[in-house]
Amino acid sequence: MYVRDTIAAISTPVGEGGIGIIRVSGPASQQIAQNIFRAKGNGGLKSHRFSYGTVVHPATGDVLDETMLVYMKAPNSYTREDVVEIQCHGGTLVVSRILSLVIEAGARLAQPGEFTKRAFLNGRIDLVQAEAIMDVISSRTEASLSLAQHQREGLLSQRISAIREAMLYALAYVEALIDFPEEDIDVAVERDVQGRVAPALAELQGLIDGFEEGKVLRDGVSVVLAGRPNVGKSSLLNTLLKEKRAIVTAVPGTTRDVIEEVVNLNGLPVKLLDTAGIRHSEDQVEQEGVRLSLERIPRADLVLFVVDSSAPFTDDDRVILDAIGSKSCIVVRNKSDLTSHCELPEGVTSPVVAISTLTGEGVPELRAAIHRTFVHGKAVDSREYVAVSHARHRDALIKAQRSLQRFVENLAAGVNMELLPIDLRDALDAVGEVTGATTADDVLDRIFSSFCIGK
Structure with missing residues (x-):
C-alpha cells in the first residue's frame, strides 16, 4: 500500500566528492526544510529556485554546513510530491549528519528505488520508463544508453499503447455485439476490427523478435577466447582492449587463470574472457587452468576459436573444436602475416576471420564480425530505434500475443460471442x-x- 509519508535519502555516491545531495519527498518536505535551513537574505522558499544558506540544528543552533537548497512544489517534481534537495559539501560525515537531521525533523529513510516508485505510483511515468531510468544509470556504452533513453522518453510505451488501443477497439466491438444482439453490426466494422488487430499482432511479433538485440545491448555478451597455447589469445585480448592487460611471452602456458575484461565493440558491451591454453599437461596448475577454460566455453555467448595459421591443425585444436560443438563461434586465424600452413577440418561452418595481432591486419573485420553476431545492422543510436530489453517485458508480450491470436482464430471460427472478450481481456492484462x-x-x-537508495 502506498503510504503518503515523507522519505529521505542520500542521492550521491558514498565517499568524498565535490557535493553531496540529500533528497526529501513527501508532504512534510517544505516544513522540514524550513525547520533546518537558514537562508541568507530575505524571503521564504520559492518553488524551483535555489536558495543559499546553512543547515542548522534547530535545537542547538549548531551549523552543520553551508548549502544550496531547492524546493520543488508538487506536482512539478520527480515524484509529483513536494520535493526538497539539499546540496552540501561532499564529505561522508557531513552528508550523513544532514540526513540524520532530516530524519529527526520528521522524514523516514527511503527504501531502494522508492523515489522512482512514487513517480510511477503518482502517474508521472509508467513501469517501462521507471525501469529505463535504472538502465540509463547502468549503461556502459553509447548504444545501451541510447536504447535506455528511448525507453525512458516513452518510445516503447507509445508502441505498446498503440497495441492496447487496437485491443480496446476490438473489445468494444465484441461487447456491442453481446449487449445489442438484435442490432446488425456493419460488416465493414468487423473488417475494421480485423484490420486493426492484424497490425497489432505484427507489432507484438516485432517487439518480441527484437528482444535478443535489446537484451545484448542492455546486458552485454560474454565472449571466450579459446585455443591451444601460443596461438595468440592473450595478444588478441590486448589488441581488442587496446592496452596490455595479459602477459604475452614465447613460453607456452603463460595464462593459467581466466582473465576477464569489458570492451566496447561498436556500442556493444562485450566481456572478454582470455582462458588458459588448452593442451595435455602434467603440470597440476596448468591442468586446473585447462579445466576452467573448458568449463567456460559452454557458458559463453560466443567463442573466438583462435588458431595459429602458420602451423598445422593439431589434436589439441581438435579437442577445442569438439568442446565448442554447436556453440556460436568465430574461427580466428591469427598470424596471418606469416605463411599459412593451417587447414581447417572439413565440416567447419563457422565464420572465419584472418588477423595478425602483430600488424593489426583483420582486427577491424573481427570487431565487426563479433558485433554482427548479436546486432544485425540496426541504427541503435537513431531516434526511431526501440527494442524490448527486459525478459519480463518479452514474456508479457508473448502472453498478449497468444491471447490476441486466440481471439482472431475464435472470431474467424464463429465461436460463441460471449467467449470472445475473455481472450481480449487476457491480452490487455x-x-x-x-x-x-x-x-x-x-x-x-x-x-x-x-x-x-536515493533514486
Whole structure:
C-alpha cells in the first residue's frame, strides 16, 4: 500500500566528492526544510529556485554546513510530491549528519528505488520508463544508453499503447455485439476490427523478435577466447582492449587463470574472457587452468576459436573444436602475416576471420564480425530505434500475443460471442503487466528493490 509519508535519502555516491545531495519527498518536505535551513537574505522558499544558506540544528543552533537548497512544489517534481534537495559539501560525515537531521525533523529513510516508485505510483511515468531510468544509470556504452533513453522518453510505451488501443477497439466491438444482439453490426466494422488487430499482432511479433538485440545491448555478451597455447589469445585480448592487460611471452602456458575484461565493440558491451591454453599437461596448475577454460566455453555467448595459421591443425585444436560443438563461434586465424600452413577440418561452418595481432591486419573485420553476431545492422543510436530489453517485458508480450491470436482464430471460427472478450481481456492484462497497469505488488517491489537508495 502506498503510504503518503515523507522519505529521505542520500542521492550521491558514498565517499568524498565535490557535493553531496540529500533528497526529501513527501508532504512534510517544505516544513522540514524550513525547520533546518537558514537562508541568507530575505524571503521564504520559492518553488524551483535555489536558495543559499546553512543547515542548522534547530535545537542547538549548531551549523552543520553551508548549502544550496531547492524546493520543488508538487506536482512539478520527480515524484509529483513536494520535493526538497539539499546540496552540501561532499564529505561522508557531513552528508550523513544532514540526513540524520532530516530524519529527526520528521522524514523516514527511503527504501531502494522508492523515489522512482512514487513517480510511477503518482502517474508521472509508467513501469517501462521507471525501469529505463535504472538502465540509463547502468549503461556502459553509447548504444545501451541510447536504447535506455528511448525507453525512458516513452518510445516503447507509445508502441505498446498503440497495441492496447487496437485491443480496446476490438473489445468494444465484441461487447456491442453481446449487449445489442438484435442490432446488425456493419460488416465493414468487423473488417475494421480485423484490420486493426492484424497490425497489432505484427507489432507484438516485432517487439518480441527484437528482444535478443535489446537484451545484448542492455546486458552485454560474454565472449571466450579459446585455443591451444601460443596461438595468440592473450595478444588478441590486448589488441581488442587496446592496452596490455595479459602477459604475452614465447613460453607456452603463460595464462593459467581466466582473465576477464569489458570492451566496447561498436556500442556493444562485450566481456572478454582470455582462458588458459588448452593442451595435455602434467603440470597440476596448468591442468586446473585447462579445466576452467573448458568449463567456460559452454557458458559463453560466443567463442573466438583462435588458431595459429602458420602451423598445422593439431589434436589439441581438435579437442577445442569438439568442446565448442554447436556453440556460436568465430574461427580466428591469427598470424596471418606469416605463411599459412593451417587447414581447417572439413565440416567447419563457422565464420572465419584472418588477423595478425602483430600488424593489426583483420582486427577491424573481427570487431565487426563479433558485433554482427548479436546486432544485425540496426541504427541503435537513431531516434526511431526501440527494442524490448527486459525478459519480463518479452514474456508479457508473448502472453498478449497468444491471447490476441486466440481471439482472431475464435472470431474467424464463429465461436460463441460471449467467449470472445475473455481472450481480449487476457491480452490487455498481459500488456498492462509491461507498463504497470496490471502488475502485481510483489513484482513492483522486486523491480524497485533493485534500484539504488536515493533514486
